Amino acid sequence: MYLFATLLQAASLGSAIAPLAAALAVFAAAWGIGKIGTQALEGMARQPEAAGSLQTAMIVSAALIEGATLFAIVVCLMAL
Numbered sequence: 001m002y003l004f005a006t007l008l009q010a011a012s013l014g015s016a017i018a019p020l021a022a023a024l025a026v027f028a029a030a031w032g033i034g035k036i037g038t039q040a041l042e043g044m045a046r047q048p049e050a051a052g053s054l055q056t057a058m059i060v061s062a063a064l065i066e067g068a069t070l071f072a073i074v075v076c077l078m079a080l
Contacts, residue, residue: 015079017079018077018079019076019080021076022073022076022077025069026069028069029066029068029069033062033066036058036065037062040054040057
């Protein structure tokens with residue numbers, strides 16, 4: 001009986017924290033992509049001849065962050 005009550009409390013806690021965790025994941029991804037963009041633009045301003053490779057690396061990094069963020073949001077939705 002005690003185990004069942006503990007599981008019910010954990011389930012309600014997970015459903016309360018899941019939206020906050022999803023919001024935190026989105027906020028962290030937005031901050032990370034903004035940081036990538038800032039650093040890439042600074043690098044392009046310092047060395048314009050490296051703009052092509054910097055832009056490619058920036059897009060790949062942003063795509064990886066977006067993928068991890070989508071995975072985090074799906075996990076949070078599954079917790080609901």
